[in-house]
Amino acid sequence: MLGAASVALTTSSASMLTSCSSACKKEQIPSTPLRLSFQEHTAPGDSLNERFDFMENLGIVGFEPGGRNLANRVGEFQQALSGRNIKLSAICAGFGGFILAEDPKVKAEFDATMRDIIAAAGELGSTGVIMVPVFNWQAPSLPHTLDTRQYLCEQMHELGEYALKHNTTVILEPLNRKEAHYLRQVADAAAICRDSKSAGVKCMGDFWHMQEETSDYAAFMAAGKEYLQHVHVASRGRRIMPGEDGELDNYVEGFRALKQLEYPHYVSFECGTKGDRTQTVTAAVELLRSQWEQA
Amino acid sequence: MLGAASVALTTSSASMLTSCSSACKKEQIPSTPLRLSFQEHTAPGDSLNERFDFMENLGIVGFEPGGRNLANRVGEFQQALSGRNIKLSAICAGFGGFILAEDPKVKAEFDATMRDIIAAAGELGSTGVIMVPVFNWQAPSLPHTLDTRQYLCEQMHELGEYALKHNTTVILEPLNRKEAHYLRQVADAAAICRDSKSAGVKCMGDFWHMQEETSDYAAFMAAGKEYLQHVHVASRGRRIMPGEDGELDNYVEGFRALKQLEYPHYVSFECGTKGDRTQTVTAAVELLRSQWEQA
Numbered sequence: 001m002l003g004a005a006s007v008a009l010t011t012s013s014a015s016m017l018t019s020c021s022s023a024c025k026k027e028q029i030p031s032t033p034l035r036l037s038f039q040e041h042t043a044p045g046d047s048l049n050e051r052f053d054f055m056e057n058l059g060i061v062g063f064e065p066g067g068r069n070l071a072n073r074v075g076e077f078q079q080a081l082s083g084r085n086i087k088l089s090a091i092c093a094g095f096g097g098f099i100l101a102e103d104p105k106v107k108a109e110f111d112a113t114m115r116d117i118i119a120a121a122g123e124l125g126s127t128g129v130i131m132v133p134v135f136n137w138q139a140p141s142l143p144h145t146l147d148t149r150q151y152l153c154e155q156m157h158e159l160g161e162y163a164l165k166h167n168t169t170v171i172l173e174p175l176n177r178k179e180a181h182y183l184r185q186v187a188d189a190a191a192i193c194r195d196s197k198s199a200g201v202k203c204m205g206d207f208w209h210m211q212e213e214t215s216d217y218a219a220f221m222a223a224g225k226e227y228l229q230h231v232h233v234a235s236r237g238r239r240i241m242p243g244e245d246g247e248l249d250n251y252v253e254g255f256r257a258l259k260q261l262e263y264p265h266y267v268s269f270e271c272g273t274k275g276d277r278t279q280t281v282t283a284a285v286e287l288l289r290s291q292w293e294q295a
Numbered sequence: 296m297l298g299a300a301s302v303a304l305t306t307s308s309a310s311m312l313t314s315c316s317s318a319c320k321k322e323q324i325p326s327t328p329l330r331l332s333f334q335e336h337t338a339p340g341d342s343l344n345e346r347f348d349f350m351e352n353l354g355i356v357g358f359e360p361g362g363r364n365l366a367n368r369v370g371e372f373q374q375a376l377s378g379r380n381i382k383l384s385a386i387c388a389g390f391g392g393f394i395l396a397e398d399p400k401v402k403a404e405f406d407a408t409m410r411d412i413i414a415a416a417g418e419l420g421s422t423g424v425i426m427v428p429v430f431n432w433q434a435p436s437l438p439h440t441l442d443t444r445q446y447l448c449e450q451m452h453e454l455g456e457y458a459l460k461h462n463t464t465v466i467l468e469p470l471n472r473k474e475a476h477y478l479r480q481v482a483d484a485a486a487i488c489r490d491s492k493s494a495g496v497k498c499m500g501d502f503w504h505m506q507e508e509t510s511d512y513a514a515f516m517a518a519g520k521e522y523l524q525h526v527h528v529a530s531r532g533r534r535i536m537p538g539e540d541g542e543l544d545n546y547v548e549g550f551r552a553l554k555q556l557e558y559p560h561y562v563s564f565e566c567g568t569k570g571d572r573t574q575t576v577t578a579a580v581e582l583l584r585s586q587w588e589q590a
Contacts, residue, residue: 136441143438143439144438144439144440145439145476146431146472146473146476149472149476177441177444178441181440181441181444184483185480185482185483185486186482187480187481187482187483187508187509187510187513187514187517188479188480188482188483190509190510191480191507191508191509193509194509212486213482213486213517214482214485214486214488214489214517214518214519214521214522215482215485215516215517215519217516218482218513218514218516218517218519219482219513219517221510221512221513221516222482222508222509222510222513222514222517223509224509224510224513226509227509
Protein backbone atom coordinates (compact mmCIF):
# COMPACT_ATOMS: atom_id res chain seq x y z
CA MET A 1 0.00 0.00 0.00
CA LEU A 2 2.86 2.34 0.68
CA GLY A 3 4.24 0.56 -2.31
CA ALA A 4 1.29 1.70 -4.39
CA ALA A 5 1.53 5.28 -3.20
CA SER A 6 5.24 5.41 -3.80
CA VAL A 7 4.98 3.82 -7.19
CA ALA A 8 2.51 6.56 -8.05
CA LEU A 9 4.98 9.16 -6.85
CA THR A 10 7.83 7.57 -8.74
CA THR A 11 5.85 7.39 -11.94
CA SER A 12 4.85 10.99 -11.54
CA SER A 13 8.42 12.07 -10.86
CA ALA A 14 9.71 10.05 -13.78
CA SER A 15 7.18 11.63 -16.14
CA MET A 16 8.08 15.06 -14.86
CA LEU A 17 11.78 14.51 -15.39
CA THR A 18 11.18 13.44 -18.96
CA SER A 19 9.44 16.68 -19.76
CA CYS A 20 11.48 18.93 -17.45
CA SER A 21 14.54 21.01 -18.14
CA SER A 22 17.84 19.94 -16.63
CA ALA A 23 17.58 22.80 -14.13
CA CYS A 24 14.34 21.25 -12.94
CA LYS A 25 15.99 17.84 -12.72
CA LYS A 26 18.74 19.22 -10.52
CA GLU A 27 16.24 20.58 -8.04
CA GLN A 28 14.29 17.35 -7.99
CA ILE A 29 17.16 15.05 -6.99
CA PRO A 30 18.55 15.76 -3.53
CA SER A 31 22.28 15.34 -3.13
CA THR A 32 22.11 13.84 0.35
CA PRO A 33 24.95 11.30 0.68
CA LEU A 34 24.50 7.86 2.26
CA ARG A 35 26.72 7.93 5.34
CA LEU A 36 27.36 4.32 6.33
CA SER A 37 28.55 3.24 9.76
CA PHE A 38 29.71 -0.08 11.23
CA GLN A 39 29.56 -1.48 14.74
CA GLU A 40 32.79 -2.67 16.34
CA HIS A 41 32.73 -6.19 14.91
CA THR A 42 30.97 -5.60 11.59
CA ALA A 43 34.21 -5.36 9.58
CA PRO A 44 36.61 -8.32 9.46
CA GLY A 45 39.93 -7.82 11.27
CA ASP A 46 41.72 -8.72 14.49
CA SER A 47 42.11 -5.18 15.82
CA LEU A 48 40.34 -1.84 15.71
CA ASN A 49 42.98 -0.58 13.29
CA GLU A 50 42.57 -3.51 10.91
CA ARG A 51 38.81 -3.02 10.95
CA PHE A 52 39.11 0.73 10.44
CA ASP A 53 41.46 0.12 7.48
CA PHE A 54 38.84 -2.20 5.96
CA MET A 55 36.13 0.38 6.61
CA GLU A 56 38.08 3.24 5.07
CA ASN A 57 38.76 1.17 1.97
CA LEU A 58 35.01 0.69 1.66
CA GLY A 59 34.22 4.36 2.31
CA ILE A 60 32.51 3.70 5.64
CA VAL A 61 32.46 7.01 7.54
CA GLY A 62 30.86 6.10 10.88
CA PHE A 63 31.73 3.86 13.83
CA GLU A 64 29.16 2.73 16.43
CA PRO A 65 30.76 1.06 19.45
CA GLY A 66 28.84 -0.43 22.35
CA GLY A 67 28.55 1.69 25.47
CA ARG A 68 29.79 -0.91 27.96
CA ASN A 69 32.94 0.30 29.69
CA LEU A 70 32.96 3.30 27.33
CA ALA A 71 34.53 5.77 29.77
CA ASN A 72 37.65 3.57 29.86
CA ARG A 73 37.86 3.31 26.08
CA VAL A 74 37.65 7.00 25.13
CA GLY A 75 41.41 7.31 24.65
CA GLU A 76 41.63 4.05 22.69
CA PHE A 77 38.90 5.16 20.27
CA GLN A 78 40.24 8.69 19.92
CA GLN A 79 43.66 7.31 19.02
CA ALA A 80 42.35 4.74 16.55
CA LEU A 81 40.12 7.32 14.84
CA SER A 82 42.81 9.99 14.71
CA GLY A 83 43.67 11.02 11.16
CA ARG A 84 40.96 8.80 9.69
CA ASN A 85 37.87 9.73 7.71
CA ILE A 86 35.68 7.90 10.24
CA LYS A 87 33.70 9.57 13.01
CA LEU A 88 31.80 8.25 15.99
CA SER A 89 28.22 7.74 14.75
CA ALA A 90 26.34 6.66 17.86
CA ILE A 91 26.95 4.69 21.03
CA CYS A 92 24.86 1.51 21.29
CA ALA A 93 23.44 1.12 24.80
CA GLY A 94 25.73 -0.62 27.32
CA PHE A 95 24.11 0.71 30.49
CA GLY A 96 22.85 -1.35 33.42
CA GLY A 97 19.24 -1.44 34.62
CA PHE A 98 16.44 0.18 32.60
CA ILE A 99 14.47 3.40 32.69
CA LEU A 100 11.04 1.81 33.26
CA ALA A 101 12.20 -0.40 36.12
CA GLU A 102 9.75 -0.69 38.99
CA ASP A 103 12.60 -1.30 41.45
CA PRO A 104 14.23 2.02 42.42
CA LYS A 105 17.64 0.31 42.68
CA VAL A 106 17.45 -0.91 39.09
CA LYS A 107 16.33 2.55 37.97
CA ALA A 108 19.22 4.12 39.90
CA GLU A 109 21.64 1.74 38.21
CA PHE A 110 20.29 2.86 34.85
CA ASP A 111 20.60 6.54 35.78
CA ALA A 112 24.20 6.24 36.94
CA THR A 113 25.55 4.03 34.17
CA MET A 114 23.64 5.82 31.40
CA ARG A 115 25.01 9.18 32.52
CA ASP A 116 28.58 7.84 32.50
CA ILE A 117 28.07 6.63 28.94
CA ILE A 118 26.50 9.93 27.87
CA ALA A 119 29.49 11.87 29.22
CA ALA A 120 31.94 9.62 27.36
CA ALA A 121 29.78 9.78 24.21
CA GLY A 122 30.02 13.56 24.36
CA GLU A 123 33.81 13.41 24.60
CA LEU A 124 33.87 11.20 21.51
CA GLY A 125 31.59 13.50 19.51
CA SER A 126 28.83 10.90 19.19
CA THR A 127 25.44 11.91 17.73
CA GLY A 128 23.90 10.20 20.76
CA VAL A 129 23.48 7.15 22.97
CA ILE A 130 20.93 4.54 21.90
CA MET A 131 18.52 3.20 24.51
CA VAL A 132 15.48 0.93 24.77
CA PRO A 133 13.03 1.87 27.57
CA VAL A 134 12.37 -1.75 28.51
CA PHE A 135 12.96 -5.11 26.87
CA ASN A 136 10.28 -7.79 27.29
CA TRP A 137 12.66 -9.82 29.47
CA GLN A 138 13.26 -6.92 31.87
CA ALA A 139 11.01 -7.18 34.93
CA PRO A 140 9.40 -6.01 37.01
CA SER A 141 8.67 -2.99 34.83
CA LEU A 142 6.13 -0.23 35.15
CA PRO A 143 2.84 -1.16 33.45
CA HIS A 144 2.00 0.06 29.94
CA THR A 145 -0.30 2.87 31.07
CA LEU A 146 -0.93 6.56 30.59
CA ASP A 147 0.91 7.36 33.85
CA THR A 148 3.96 5.41 32.75
CA ARG A 149 4.05 7.30 29.48
CA GLN A 150 4.01 10.61 31.38
CA TYR A 151 6.74 9.34 33.71
CA LEU A 152 8.85 8.20 30.75
CA CYS A 153 8.60 11.65 29.14
CA GLU A 154 9.63 13.34 32.40
CA GLN A 155 12.60 11.01 32.83
CA MET A 156 13.61 11.39 29.19
CA HIS A 157 13.47 15.15 29.63
CA GLU A 158 16.04 14.95 32.45
CA LEU A 159 18.24 12.63 30.45
CA GLY A 160 17.96 14.75 27.30
CA GLU A 161 18.96 17.90 29.16
CA TYR A 162 21.93 16.07 30.68
CA ALA A 163 22.96 14.85 27.22
CA LEU A 164 22.74 18.37 25.77
CA LYS A 165 25.15 19.60 28.43
CA HIS A 166 27.57 16.99 27.11
CA ASN A 167 26.94 18.00 23.47
CA THR A 168 25.21 14.78 22.63
CA THR A 169 21.71 13.23 22.77
CA VAL A 170 19.82 10.16 23.89
CA ILE A 171 18.22 8.12 21.12
CA LEU A 172 15.11 6.00 21.69
CA GLU A 173 15.10 2.81 19.64
CA PRO A 174 11.80 1.04 18.91
CA LEU A 175 12.21 -2.74 18.63
CA ASN A 176 9.96 -5.43 17.27
CA ARG A 177 7.31 -6.62 19.69
CA LYS A 178 8.99 -9.94 20.42
CA GLU A 179 11.90 -8.04 21.95
CA ALA A 180 10.27 -4.92 23.35
CA HIS A 181 6.51 -4.62 23.22
CA TYR A 182 6.54 -1.28 25.02
CA LEU A 183 8.02 0.75 22.14
CA ARG A 184 7.59 -0.75 18.69
CA GLN A 185 7.09 2.03 16.18
CA VAL A 186 9.05 5.06 15.09
CA ALA A 187 5.98 7.35 15.18
CA ASP A 188 5.49 6.44 18.83
CA ALA A 189 9.14 7.15 19.66
CA ALA A 190 8.89 10.47 17.81
CA ALA A 191 5.86 11.51 19.86
CA ILE A 192 7.76 10.66 23.05
CA CYS A 193 10.62 12.88 21.81
CA ARG A 194 8.19 15.75 21.24
CA ASP A 195 6.45 15.28 24.58
CA SER A 196 9.76 15.01 26.47
CA LYS A 197 10.33 18.68 25.64
CA SER A 198 14.09 18.43 25.39
CA ALA A 199 16.11 18.86 22.18
CA GLY A 200 18.39 16.18 23.63
CA VAL A 201 15.75 13.46 23.19
CA LYS A 202 15.85 11.84 19.76
CA CYS A 203 14.78 8.60 18.11
CA MET A 204 15.83 6.19 15.41
CA GLY A 205 14.58 3.44 13.14
CA ASP A 206 16.07 0.00 12.62
CA PHE A 207 15.18 -1.56 9.27
CA TRP A 208 15.03 -5.00 10.83
CA HIS A 209 12.80 -4.02 13.73
CA MET A 210 10.68 -1.97 11.33
CA GLN A 211 8.78 -5.16 10.54
CA GLU A 212 6.44 -3.44 13.03
CA GLU A 213 5.74 -0.69 10.50
CA THR A 214 3.37 -0.83 7.53
CA SER A 215 5.59 1.71 5.75
CA ASP A 216 9.32 2.45 6.09
CA TYR A 217 8.69 5.75 4.34
CA ALA A 218 5.97 6.87 6.74
CA ALA A 219 7.97 5.74 9.77
CA PHE A 220 10.96 7.93 8.91
CA MET A 221 8.71 10.83 7.87
CA ALA A 222 7.01 10.63 11.29
CA ALA A 223 10.38 11.09 13.00
CA GLY A 224 11.42 13.71 10.49
CA LYS A 225 14.36 16.09 10.57
CA GLU A 226 13.60 17.12 14.13
CA TYR A 227 13.74 13.73 15.85
CA LEU A 228 15.47 11.22 13.54
CA GLN A 229 19.03 10.92 14.83
CA HIS A 230 20.19 7.45 13.78
CA VAL A 231 19.29 4.46 11.61
CA HIS A 232 20.22 0.78 11.94
CA VAL A 233 20.33 -1.56 9.01
CA ALA A 234 20.33 -5.36 8.70
CA SER A 235 18.72 -7.93 6.46
CA ARG A 236 14.96 -7.81 6.88
CA GLY A 237 14.24 -11.42 7.74
CA ARG A 238 17.07 -12.70 9.89
CA ARG A 239 19.14 -9.71 11.04
CA ILE A 240 22.11 -10.77 8.96
CA MET A 241 23.81 -8.61 6.28
CA PRO A 242 21.59 -6.52 4.00
CA GLY A 243 21.17 -8.67 0.88
CA GLU A 244 21.54 -12.00 2.65
CA ASP A 245 17.75 -12.32 2.77
CA GLY A 246 17.52 -11.82 -0.99
CA GLU A 247 14.63 -9.89 -2.48
CA LEU A 248 13.19 -9.25 0.97
CA ASP A 249 16.03 -6.80 1.53
CA ASN A 250 14.50 -3.72 0.00
CA TYR A 251 15.41 -0.38 1.58
CA VAL A 252 14.36 1.94 -1.25
CA GLU A 253 11.18 3.30 0.35
CA GLY A 254 12.94 4.07 3.61
CA PHE A 255 15.91 5.60 1.79
CA ARG A 256 13.52 7.80 -0.19
CA ALA A 257 12.28 9.29 3.09
CA LEU A 258 15.87 9.81 4.31
CA LYS A 259 16.73 11.62 1.08
CA GLN A 260 13.61 13.76 1.24
CA LEU A 261 14.49 14.67 4.83
CA GLU A 262 18.10 15.40 3.78
CA TYR A 263 18.98 13.13 6.69
CA PRO A 264 22.39 14.28 7.94
CA HIS A 265 23.29 11.35 10.23
CA TYR A 266 24.33 7.71 9.80
CA VAL A 267 22.91 4.42 8.55
CA SER A 268 24.71 1.95 10.76
CA PHE A 269 25.09 -1.82 10.38
CA GLU A 270 23.74 -3.86 13.29
CA CYS A 271 23.76 -7.43 12.08
CA GLY A 272 25.67 -10.68 11.86
CA THR A 273 26.33 -12.72 8.74
CA LYS A 274 25.93 -16.30 7.58
CA GLY A 275 28.76 -15.98 5.07
CA ASP A 276 32.36 -14.90 4.82
CA ARG A 277 32.48 -11.44 6.36
CA THR A 278 34.92 -9.96 3.85
CA GLN A 279 32.54 -10.80 1.03
CA THR A 280 29.12 -10.32 2.65
CA VAL A 281 29.99 -6.94 4.18
CA THR A 282 31.29 -5.64 0.88
CA ALA A 283 28.25 -6.95 -1.01
CA ALA A 284 25.92 -5.39 1.56
CA VAL A 285 27.57 -1.98 1.17
CA GLU A 286 27.22 -2.21 -2.61
CA LEU A 287 23.55 -3.19 -2.31
CA LEU A 288 22.74 -0.29 0.01
CA ARG A 289 24.53 2.22 -2.22
CA SER A 290 22.71 0.94 -5.24
CA GLN A 291 19.32 1.19 -3.50
CA TRP A 292 20.20 4.67 -2.21
CA GLU A 293 20.73 5.71 -5.83
CA GLN A 294 17.37 4.22 -6.80
CA ALA A 295 15.53 5.94 -3.94
CA MET B 296 9.90 19.09 11.35
CA LEU B 297 7.41 17.46 9.07
CA GLY B 298 6.78 21.08 8.27
CA ALA B 299 10.38 21.48 7.21
CA ALA B 300 10.34 18.34 5.10
CA SER B 301 7.10 19.31 3.45
CA VAL B 302 8.21 22.85 2.85
CA ALA B 303 11.20 21.37 1.05
CA LEU B 304 8.88 19.26 -1.04
CA THR B 305 6.60 22.17 -1.77
CA THR B 306 9.46 24.38 -2.80
CA SER B 307 10.80 21.68 -5.03
CA SER B 308 7.39 21.06 -6.60
CA ALA B 309 6.83 24.77 -7.09
CA SER B 310 10.19 25.17 -8.82
CA MET B 311 9.44 22.22 -11.03
CA LEU B 312 6.08 23.58 -12.06
CA THR B 313 7.66 26.87 -13.05
CA SER B 314 10.02 25.16 -15.44
CA CYS B 315 7.71 22.35 -16.53
CA SER B 316 5.41 22.10 -19.49
CA SER B 317 1.68 22.14 -18.87
CA ALA B 318 1.54 18.42 -19.63
CA CYS B 319 3.98 17.94 -16.79
CA LYS B 320 1.86 20.15 -14.53
CA LYS B 321 -1.21 18.05 -15.21
CA GLU B 322 0.57 14.92 -14.06
CA GLN B 323 1.85 16.62 -10.94
CA ILE B 324 -1.52 17.73 -9.57
CA PRO B 325 -3.79 14.84 -8.64
CA SER B 326 -7.47 15.35 -9.33
CA THR B 327 -8.66 13.59 -6.19
CA PRO B 328 -11.80 15.37 -4.97
CA LEU B 329 -12.44 16.23 -1.32
CA ARG B 330 -15.48 14.18 -0.37
CA LEU B 331 -16.97 15.76 2.74
CA SER B 332 -19.36 14.00 5.08
CA PHE B 333 -21.45 15.14 8.08
CA GLN B 334 -22.66 13.29 11.14
CA GLU B 335 -26.38 13.32 11.90
CA HIS B 336 -26.42 16.60 13.82
CA THR B 337 -23.60 18.49 12.09
CA ALA B 338 -25.93 20.41 9.77
CA PRO B 339 -28.61 22.71 11.19
CA GLY B 340 -32.20 21.56 10.75
CA ASP B 341 -35.06 19.94 12.63
CA SER B 342 -35.30 16.79 10.55
CA LEU B 343 -33.09 14.51 8.50
CA ASN B 344 -34.56 16.00 5.33
CA GLU B 345 -33.88 19.58 6.40
CA ARG B 346 -30.29 18.64 7.24
CA PHE B 347 -29.83 16.74 3.99
CA ASP B 348 -31.15 19.78 2.07
CA PHE B 349 -28.60 21.96 3.84
CA MET B 350 -25.86 19.42 3.09
CA GLU B 351 -26.75 19.13 -0.59
CA ASN B 352 -26.69 22.90 -0.93
CA LEU B 353 -23.15 22.84 0.47
CA GLY B 354 -22.06 19.94 -1.73
CA ILE B 355 -21.66 17.51 1.17
CA VAL B 356 -21.69 14.01 -0.30
CA GLY B 357 -21.45 11.75 2.77
CA PHE B 358 -23.55 11.00 5.84
CA GLU B 359 -22.18 9.31 8.98
CA PRO B 360 -24.90 8.29 11.42
CA GLY B 361 -24.28 6.69 14.79
CA GLY B 362 -24.68 2.94 15.01
CA ARG B 363 -27.05 2.86 17.95
CA ASN B 364 -30.37 1.26 16.97
CA LEU B 365 -29.16 1.19 13.36
CA ALA B 366 -31.03 -1.94 12.32
CA ASN B 367 -34.31 -0.15 13.05
CA ARG B 368 -33.32 2.96 11.08
CA VAL B 369 -32.24 1.36 7.80
CA GLY B 370 -35.54 2.14 6.09
CA GLU B 371 -35.63 5.71 7.43
CA PHE B 372 -32.11 6.43 6.11
CA GLN B 373 -32.70 4.72 2.78
CA GLN B 374 -35.84 6.81 2.24
CA ALA B 375 -34.22 10.09 3.27
CA LEU B 376 -31.16 9.46 1.05
CA SER B 377 -33.23 8.32 -1.93
CA GLY B 378 -32.69 10.55 -4.97
CA ARG B 379 -30.05 12.61 -3.21
CA ASN B 380 -26.38 13.05 -4.02
CA ILE B 381 -25.44 11.89 -0.52
CA LYS B 382 -24.23 8.41 0.38
CA LEU B 383 -23.62 6.65 3.65
CA SER B 384 -19.97 7.33 4.50
CA ALA B 385 -19.38 5.31 7.66
CA ILE B 386 -21.29 4.21 10.74
CA CYS B 387 -19.93 5.65 13.99
CA ALA B 388 -19.78 2.97 16.69
CA GLY B 389 -23.02 2.50 18.69
CA PHE B 390 -22.32 -1.02 19.94
CA GLY B 391 -22.44 -2.20 23.57
CA GLY B 392 -19.46 -3.66 25.46
CA PHE B 393 -15.95 -3.58 24.00
CA ILE B 394 -13.64 -5.96 22.21
CA LEU B 395 -10.87 -5.96 24.85
CA ALA B 396 -13.22 -6.59 27.78
CA GLU B 397 -11.91 -9.00 30.36
CA ASP B 398 -15.46 -10.05 31.29
CA PRO B 399 -16.77 -12.60 28.74
CA LYS B 400 -20.30 -11.19 29.10
CA VAL B 401 -19.15 -7.71 28.11
CA LYS B 402 -17.21 -9.17 25.20
CA ALA B 403 -20.28 -11.17 24.14
CA GLU B 404 -22.38 -8.00 24.25
CA PHE B 405 -19.85 -6.34 21.94
CA ASP B 406 -19.86 -9.28 19.54
CA ALA B 407 -23.65 -9.42 19.27
CA THR B 408 -24.36 -5.68 18.99
CA MET B 409 -21.40 -4.98 16.69
CA ARG B 410 -22.51 -7.72 14.30
CA ASP B 411 -26.03 -6.29 14.16
CA ILE B 412 -24.60 -2.89 13.27
CA ILE B 413 -22.26 -4.38 10.65
CA ALA B 414 -25.19 -6.13 8.96
CA ALA B 415 -27.22 -2.90 8.86
CA ALA B 416 -24.16 -0.94 7.68
CA GLY B 417 -23.82 -3.36 4.80
CA GLU B 418 -27.48 -2.85 3.82
CA LEU B 419 -26.87 0.90 3.79
CA GLY B 420 -23.73 0.65 1.64
CA SER B 421 -21.47 2.06 4.34
CA THR B 422 -17.68 1.99 3.86
CA GLY B 423 -17.48 0.50 7.35
CA VAL B 424 -18.29 0.62 11.05
CA ILE B 425 -15.98 2.66 13.27
CA MET B 426 -14.78 1.10 16.52
CA VAL B 427 -12.39 1.82 19.39
CA PRO B 428 -10.87 -1.31 21.00
CA VAL B 429 -11.13 0.12 24.52
CA PHE B 430 -11.70 3.56 26.01
CA ASN B 431 -9.76 4.46 29.16
CA TRP B 432 -13.00 4.42 31.15
CA GLN B 433 -13.85 0.88 30.07
CA ALA B 434 -12.80 -1.64 32.70
CA PRO B 435 -11.78 -4.24 33.46
CA SER B 436 -9.93 -4.55 30.17
CA LEU B 437 -7.22 -6.93 29.05
CA PRO B 438 -3.75 -5.57 29.89
CA HIS B 439 -1.64 -3.78 27.28
CA THR B 440 0.58 -6.75 26.50
CA LEU B 441 1.91 -8.78 23.61
CA ASP B 442 -0.72 -11.48 24.21
CA THR B 443 -3.53 -8.93 24.12
CA ARG B 444 -2.26 -7.61 20.80
CA GLN B 445 -2.31 -11.11 19.33
CA TYR B 446 -5.82 -11.67 20.72
CA LEU B 447 -7.00 -8.35 19.27
CA CYS B 448 -5.70 -9.29 15.83
CA GLU B 449 -7.46 -12.68 16.00
CA GLN B 450 -10.73 -11.07 17.08
CA MET B 451 -10.43 -8.37 14.43
CA HIS B 452 -9.86 -11.07 11.82
CA GLU B 453 -13.17 -12.69 12.72
CA LEU B 454 -14.96 -9.35 12.67
CA GLY B 455 -13.34 -8.29 9.39
CA GLU B 456 -14.38 -11.53 7.69
CA TYR B 457 -17.94 -11.07 8.98
CA ALA B 458 -17.97 -7.50 7.66
CA LEU B 459 -16.73 -8.61 4.23
CA LYS B 460 -19.66 -11.04 3.99
CA HIS B 461 -21.91 -8.01 4.46
CA ASN B 462 -19.98 -5.95 1.88
CA THR B 463 -18.60 -3.58 4.47
CA THR B 464 -15.62 -3.29 6.84
CA VAL B 465 -14.71 -2.54 10.44
CA ILE B 466 -12.64 0.60 10.96
CA LEU B 467 -10.25 0.97 13.90
CA GLU B 468 -10.09 4.53 15.21
CA PRO B 469 -7.06 5.66 17.25
CA LEU B 470 -7.96 8.28 19.87
CA ASN B 471 -5.83 10.64 21.90
CA ARG B 472 -4.34 9.10 25.00
CA LYS B 473 -6.68 10.86 27.41
CA GLU B 474 -9.59 8.99 25.87
CA ALA B 475 -8.02 5.72 24.77
CA HIS B 476 -4.42 5.02 25.69
CA TYR B 477 -4.50 1.56 24.12
CA LEU B 478 -4.63 2.74 20.48
CA ARG B 479 -3.36 6.26 19.86
CA GLN B 480 -1.63 6.38 16.50
CA VAL B 481 -2.62 5.64 12.93
CA ALA B 482 0.58 3.66 12.23
CA ASP B 483 -0.30 1.35 15.12
CA ALA B 484 -3.85 0.86 13.85
CA ALA B 485 -2.49 0.18 10.35
CA ALA B 486 -0.16 -2.52 11.68
CA ILE B 487 -3.10 -4.13 13.48
CA CYS B 488 -5.01 -4.11 10.17
CA ARG B 489 -2.11 -5.85 8.44
CA ASP B 490 -1.64 -8.40 11.20
CA SER B 491 -5.38 -9.15 11.39
CA LYS B 492 -5.06 -10.70 7.93
CA SER B 493 -8.53 -9.74 6.76
CA ALA B 494 -9.31 -7.23 4.00
CA GLY B 495 -12.33 -6.30 6.11
CA VAL B 496 -10.16 -4.71 8.82
CA LYS B 497 -9.40 -1.04 8.12
CA CYS B 498 -8.38 2.06 10.03
CA MET B 499 -8.87 5.79 10.06
CA GLY B 500 -7.40 9.04 11.31
CA ASP B 501 -9.17 11.82 13.20
CA PHE B 502 -7.50 15.22 12.81
CA TRP B 503 -8.41 16.12 16.37
CA HIS B 504 -7.12 12.93 17.95
CA MET B 505 -4.05 13.17 15.72
CA GLN B 506 -2.52 15.44 18.34
CA GLU B 507 -0.87 12.08 19.17
CA GLU B 508 1.03 12.22 15.88
CA THR B 509 4.16 14.20 15.11
CA SER B 510 3.08 14.35 11.45
CA ASP B 511 -0.38 14.21 9.86
CA TYR B 512 1.30 13.41 6.57
CA ALA B 513 3.24 10.44 7.93
CA ALA B 514 0.21 9.13 9.82
CA PHE B 515 -1.95 8.90 6.69
CA MET B 516 0.94 7.53 4.64
CA ALA B 517 1.40 4.78 7.23
CA ALA B 518 -2.23 3.72 6.73
CA GLY B 519 -1.96 4.18 3.00
CA LYS B 520 -4.36 3.11 0.26
CA GLU B 521 -4.63 -0.38 1.69
CA TYR B 522 -5.88 0.43 5.19
CA LEU B 523 -7.14 4.05 5.29
CA GLN B 524 -10.93 3.79 5.07
CA HIS B 525 -12.22 6.96 6.78
CA VAL B 526 -11.13 10.34 8.16
CA HIS B 527 -12.69 12.51 10.87
CA VAL B 528 -12.21 16.25 11.00
CA ALA B 529 -12.71 18.85 13.75
CA SER B 530 -10.89 21.91 15.00
CA ARG B 531 -7.50 20.90 16.34
CA GLY B 532 -7.67 22.36 19.81
CA ARG B 533 -11.20 21.97 21.09
CA ARG B 534 -13.04 19.56 18.78
CA ILE B 535 -15.31 22.29 17.45
CA MET B 536 -15.69 23.29 13.78
CA PRO B 537 -12.54 23.38 11.63
CA GLY B 538 -11.48 27.03 11.67
CA GLU B 539 -12.93 27.81 15.09
CA ASP B 540 -9.47 27.31 16.62
CA GLY B 541 -7.96 29.84 14.23
CA GLU B 542 -4.47 29.30 12.85
CA LEU B 543 -4.16 26.04 14.74
CA ASP B 544 -6.60 24.55 12.26
CA ASN B 545 -4.20 23.55 9.53
CA TYR B 546 -5.03 20.41 7.56
CA VAL B 547 -2.77 20.96 4.55
CA GLU B 548 -0.11 18.37 5.42
CA GLY B 549 -2.70 15.69 6.08
CA PHE B 550 -4.62 16.60 2.94
CA ARG B 551 -1.41 16.36 0.92
CA ALA B 552 -1.08 12.74 1.99
CA LEU B 553 -4.73 12.05 1.12
CA LYS B 554 -4.22 13.54 -2.34
CA GLN B 555 -1.01 11.57 -2.89
CA LEU B 556 -2.86 8.41 -1.88
CA GLU B 557 -5.75 9.34 -4.19
CA TYR B 558 -7.89 8.67 -1.12
CA PRO B 559 -11.30 7.54 -2.41
CA HIS B 560 -13.33 7.77 0.80
CA TYR B 561 -14.74 10.53 3.03
CA VAL B 562 -13.53 13.29 5.33
CA SER B 563 -16.32 13.43 7.87
CA PHE B 564 -17.13 16.11 10.43
CA GLU B 565 -17.14 14.94 14.04
CA CYS B 566 -17.34 18.10 16.10
CA GLY B 567 -19.54 20.61 17.86
CA THR B 568 -19.47 24.37 17.47
CA LYS B 569 -19.27 27.43 19.69
CA GLY B 570 -21.07 29.59 17.16
CA ASP B 571 -24.17 29.68 15.02
CA ARG B 572 -24.22 26.38 13.17
CA THR B 573 -25.45 27.77 9.87
CA GLN B 574 -22.45 30.08 9.72
CA THR B 575 -19.72 27.98 11.36
CA VAL B 576 -20.50 24.85 9.34
CA THR B 577 -20.44 26.79 6.09
CA ALA B 578 -17.20 28.55 7.02
CA ALA B 579 -15.61 25.23 8.01
CA VAL B 580 -16.48 23.68 4.65
CA GLU B 581 -14.98 26.66 2.83
CA LEU B 582 -11.81 26.44 4.94
CA LEU B 583 -11.34 22.74 4.26
CA ARG B 584 -11.91 23.18 0.52
CA SER B 585 -9.41 26.00 0.42
CA GLN B 586 -6.79 23.95 2.28
CA TRP B 587 -7.47 20.94 0.04
CA GLU B 588 -6.64 23.16 -2.94
CA GLN B 589 -3.42 24.28 -1.24
CA ALA B 590 -2.36 20.72 -0.41
